[in-house]
Amino acid sequence: MTTIRTRNLTKHFGAVHAVQGLDLDVAEGELVALLGPNGAGKSTTLRMLTTLLTPTSGTAQVAGYDVVSDQAAVRRSIGYIGQGNGAGHNQHGRDELVTQGRVYGLSRSLAKTRADELIESLDLAAVADRRVSTLSGGQRRRLDIAMGLIHAPGLLFLDEPSTGLDPQNRANLQEHIRTLRERYGTTVVLTTHYLDEADSMAERVIVVDHGRVIADDPPARLKAALGDRVTLGFASASEATSAVTLVGGSCEGTHVSVPGDDGPALVPSLLRDLDVAGVKVLSATVTQPTLDDVFLSLTGRSLREGASK
Numbered sequence: 436m437t438t439i440r441t442r443n444l445t446k447h448f449g450a451v452h453a454v455q456g457l458d459l460d461v462a463e464g465e466l467v468a469l470l471g472p473n474g475a476g477k478s479t480t481l482r483m484l485t486t487l488l489t490p491t492s493g494t495a496q497v498a499g500y501d502v503v504s505d506q507a508a509v510r511r512s513i514g515y516i517g518q519g520n521g522a523g524h525n526q527h528g529r530d531e532l533v534t535q536g537r538v539y540g541l542s543r544s545l546a547k548t549r550a551d552e553l554i555e556s557l558d559l560a561a562v563a564d565r566r567v568s569t570l571s572g573g574q575r576r577r578l579d580i581a582m583g584l585i586h587a588p589g590l591l592f593l594d595e596p597s598t599g600l601d602p603q604n605r606a607n608l609q610e611h612i613r614t615l616r617e618r619y620g621t622t623v624v625l626t627t628h629y630l631d632e633a634d635s636m637a638e639r640v641i642v643v644d645h646g647r648v649i650a651d652d653p654p655a656r657l658k659a660a661l662g663d664r665v666t667l668g669f670a671s672a673s674e675a676t677s678a679v680t681l682v683g684g685s686c687e688g689t690h691v692s693v694p695g696d697d698g699p700a701l702v703p704s705l706l707r708d709l710d711v712a713g714v715k716v717l718s719a720t721v722t723q724p725t726l727d728d729v730f731l732s733l734t735g736r737s738l739r740e741g742a743s744k
């Protein structure tokens with residue numbers, strides 16, 4: 436069943452066309468990653484879906500409710516972890532979590548149980564009894580995440596959840612999200628700059644650039660569309676040139692690059708053909724495409740370059 440549906444969803448800030456005609460369908464239980472460089476429109480999309488921003492035009496339904504005419508119902512149905520800090524300053528971390536659970540209508544005992552689970556899984560034990568104002572940036576980030584998860588929402592929006600976390604805490608967070616999905620079948624929409632995170636967690640990656648969707652597919656399919664590349668090394672440029680006439684591909688100095696659907700399976704046949712022709716291969720490496728290569732092939736720029744603009 437579709438739990439998020441947008442049609443021609445658009446947001447302009449004056450002359451800035453932040454989101455341009457987004458059509459998005461997310462099924463219940465899916466984990467979808469929005470990937471794109473800074474300024475692509477990811478946060479704006481999330482902020483419209485969570486009712487924090489009103490669309491300029493177009494429609495969006497979340498959990499069956501319209502994000503403009505049914506804001507309260509949308510908010511009750513979702514959890515949202517934005518980029519800023521949500522926790523107050525003077526409360527202790529654990530109290531803040533329990534209070535947040537109570538705001539969402541949990542009983543005190545359930546709020547406490549959930550708070551304890553989150554403190555454990557997000558490695559907050561050492562800081563749960565400290566005042567929020569004394570926590571480090573990464574600790575506050577984890578507390579914010581715990582606050583967004585306390586009511587175990589069926590639909591969870593995470594805006595760059597991993598930014599500011601160290602690798603261990605990124606792994607903890609990913610594990611927690613996996614558990615949530617297994618236990619509650621939670622639908623998750625997240626934005627990320629981490630290609631590996633989108634690759635390993637998301638069933639579907641939606642690549643956004645300049646407010647438009649430029650690709651929408653499972654990560655494996657996006658990468659498979661590009662194919663692999665086998666790079667062969669030779670002792671001289673002339674040997675590399677002869678290799679190209681035998682096996683195809685393109686030559687750069689002493690190296691030849693040959694595209695193929697299945698790089699590892701291609702290597703033995705390339706080596707055999709070149710051996711038969713008496714051309715000695717010094718090295719062979721297989722490169723499989725990353726999501727950054729997908730972005731590069733779609734836009735002519737790297738996500739990293741886009742991020743620095």
Ligand SMILES: Nc1ncnc2c1ncn2[C@@H]1O[C@H](COP(=O)(O)OP(=O)(O)OP(=O)(O)O)[C@@H](O)[C@H]1O
Nearest residue numbers: 448451452453471472473474475476477478479480
């Ligand atoms: N409140 C606002 N007023 C004016 N312009 C805005 C506002 N919010 C966002 N923008 C602009 O809209 C565009 C999209 O921004 P958005 O934050 O959605 O991008 P993003 O993909 O989430 O980027 P990032 O990866 O940096 O979070 C940018 O050009 C941004 O400067």
